Each structure stands twice: as C-alpha cells, then as structure tokens.
Amino acid sequence: MANTKSPFADAVIIAASNNTHGARSIKNISKATPHHMAGNMTADAAAKLFTNASRGASATNCIGSDGRMVQGCYYETAPGTSSNRANDLVSCTYEVANISGAPNWFVSDKAIEKLIANLIWECMTFGFRLNYTGTTLGTMTRHNMFIATSCPGPYLQSKFLEITKTVNDALDGKGMPKTVETLFDKYKVKKPALKVAAPKPVTPAPAPTKWKKISLAAVAKEIWTGKCSYVDSSGKKPWTYWGNGDTRITRLKKAGYSDSDIKKINTVEIPKLSGAKVTTTPAKATVHTVKKGETLSGIAAKYGTTTAKLIALNYIKNANLITVGQKIKLK
Numbered sequence: 001m002a003n004t005k006s007p008f009a010d011a012v013i014i015a016a017s018n019n020t021h022g023a024r025s026i027k028n029i030s031k032a033t034p035h036h037m038a039g040n041m042t043a044d045a046a047a048k049l050f051t052n053a054s055r056g057a058s059a060t061n062c063i064g065s066d067g068r069m070v071q072g073c074y075y076e077t078a079p080g081t082s083s084n085r086a087n088d089l090v091s092c093t094y095e096v097a098n099i100s101g102a103p104n105w106f107v108s109d110k111a112i113e114k115l116i117a118n119l120i121w122e123c124m125t126f127g128f129r130l131n132y133t134g135t136t137l138g139t140m141t142r143h144n145m146f147i148a149t150s151c152p153g154p155y156l157q158s159k160f161l162e163i164t165k166t167v168n169d170a171l172d173g174k175g176m177p178k179t180v181e182t183l184f185d186k187y188k189v190k191k192p193a194l195k196v197a198a199p200k201p202v203t204p205a206p207a208p209t210k211w212k213k214i215s216l217a218a219v220a221k222e223i224w225t226g227k228c229s230y231v232d233s234s235g236k237k238p239w240t241y242w243g244n245g246d247t248r249i250t251r252l253k254k255a256g257y258s259d260s261d262i263k264k265i266n267t268v269e270i271p272k273l274s275g276a277k278v279t280t281t282p283a284k285a286t287v288h289t290v291k292k293g294e295t296l297s298g299i300a301a302k303y304g305t306t307t308a309k310l311i312a313l314n315y316i317k318n319a320n321l322i323t324v325g326q327k328i329k330l331k
C-alpha cells in the first residue's frame with residue numbers, strides 16, 4: 001500500500017492504527033474537515049498525541065500556529081477525527097492549532113495559509129472541489145455538524161466560506177493569495193494552471209486615409225459644387241462642405257490653403273471645372289459701349305462684376321441713367 005503524503009508536510013509522525021478508521025482507497029477522497037486543537041500545540045506535539053494508542057483520535061494533518069504541518073495519517077488511512085466514520089472515510093482532516101482558546105479559538109494567519117495551500121493540493125491530487133453548504137452534504141465539513149462540540153471554533157468556522165472560495169479560485173486558474181503562492185514555491189509544489197483569458201484577436205486599425213492635397217482649382221471647384229473631400233490626420237472627414245465666410249477661411253487654412261489664393265482663381269475656371277455651362281466673358285475687355293436696352297446691372301452681370309463697382313469706376317451718379325454709346329469702364 002502506497003504511503004501518500006502531502007508535499008507540504010514538514011514531518012510525518014504516524015498515528016497509532018487503532019486511532020484511525022483503517023485503510024481506505026484514495027479514490028474516495030472527496031471532502032475536507034478542518035478542526036481546531038483545543039490548545040496552541042505545535043504540529044509535532046499534536047501528532048505525537050495521536051501516536052498514543054489510547055488517545056482514540058487522529059488527523060490526516062496537524063498544523064501549528066507557525067504554519068508547520070505534520071502528517072499524522074497517510075492518505076490511504078481514514079483518520080478518526082470528526083466523530084463520524086462516513087465523513088472520515090472520505091475526508092482529509094486537520095487539527096489546526098489555535099492561538100487564543102475559548103471563546104473565539106483564533107487561528108493564526110500562517111496556519112490558515114498552510115491549510116489553504118494543502119487543501120488546494122488535495123483537491124488537485126484527489127480530484128474534488130470544496131463546497132461549503134453548512135451541511136454534511138457539502139465537501140467542506142465541520143466537526144460540529146456531527147456532534148455537539150465547539151470545534152472548529154467560531155473563528156475558524158467563520159473562515160470556511162472564504163477558505164472554500166480561495167481554494168476553488170485557485171483550482172479555477174484564478175490564482176491564489178501571494179502568501180499561499182509563496183508556500184507552493186517554497187515546497188516546490190506544482191500550482192494549478194492559471195487560466196489566462198485568451199487575448200482578443202487584434203484587428204488592425206485601418207490606416208487613416210491620408211488626404212492628398214488637391215489643387216487650388218480643385219478646392220475652388222469643391223467650394224463651387226458644395227463638396228469637401230478634406231480628410232483630417234485621424235482619417236475622418238470633419239466637414240461635408242467648405243462653408244462660407246469665416247468658416248470657409250478657417251477650414252481652408254486648416255487644410256493648408258489660403259482663402260485669398262482661392263479667390264485669385266479665375267472665377268471662369270470654376271464653372272468649367274464643375275461642368276456648368278460657361279458663359280464666355282471677353283477677358284480683355286476693359287470698356288463696354290452701352291447698347292440700346294442695356295442696363296447697368298445687366299452689363300455688370302455680363303462681365304461678372306457688380307453694379308456698385310461699375311458705379312464707382314465710372315463715377316455714375318444715377319444707375320438708372322446710362323445712355324446708348326456711353327463708355328463704361330469695367331476695370
């Protein structure tokens with residue numbers, strides 16, 4: 001028969017066989033039952049008590065307040081710890097030293113850390129999980145579920161849920177408290193594999209559409225046709241059109257153009273670019289001779305200028321009074 005012991009055991013002091021329930025199959029191990037010692041004994045002292053055949057009790061492991069653990073029964077032996085044979089036939093039992101005694105029976109952090117480390121190892125090794133239901137149906141059981149006893153004491157009992165969660169989290173690959181992990185490292189015990197969340201597939205960000213600067217004439221065309229192809233450095237189209245007035249000046253500047261340069265573009269070019277019907281204007285004409293039926297506003301429209309400009313250029317006092325044959329300066 002194999003003598004399976006915990007890698008966390010600092011020593012082995014085997015209990016007298018008549019203090020145990022005898023041999024069992026480790027395949028049936030599926031529970032854990034932490035008890036408190038009625039005193040602050042060392043692990044060795046507690047285990048030695050169980051070598052006395054008249055003691056009538058034993059435990060799989062004894063843990064001292066310093067965190068030292070002594071194996072009292074190999075896992076192939078059912079310990080006699082919990083006043084319940086059925087429980088102990090399948091349970092890993094503990095006697096944990098307490099540092100205060102009644103009424104709270106405080107247990108040291110070091111003892112609890114060792115307990116947690118060993119519970120993780122037991123669950124991994126024997127293939128069970130902790131399930132603390134507060135009843136004997138759970139896999140984390142208490143002495144006082146079976147008989148009227150103060151064991152495991154209010155303090156250790158208050159830790160059962162937390163211990164259960166810590167152990168199961170470790171089994172689930174969520175890691176363990178640093179103090180417990182340190183024990184795994186110290187005793188060179190294999191830790192439960194960490195389940196690292198699968199990295200999200202990296203979808204490469206689309207390369208920002210770089211805006212190729214277009215010609216002044218093309219910008220002028222866009223202004224004319226109410227479009228705007230400008231794309232900013234983040235690849236977004238901030239404007240659907242170039243806008244008017246100060247808005248247009250600001251936008252053109254941001255895109256690397258000057259409004260005055262745009263204005264220098266021959267306005268005749270713009271309708272050409274837009275595909276609009278072009279009314280040819282005698283570009284060289286600087287003077288217009290008034291014909292019958294012409295009005296100053298009509299002449300202004302014909303040459304792409306304004307009535308006001310013509311009035312100013314020609315010192316016209318009354319825009320409604322122009323005469324046939326009159327020479328109108330256009331520039």
Ligand SMILES: [Zn+2]
Nearest residue numbers: 035036143151
């Ligand atoms: Zn007990």
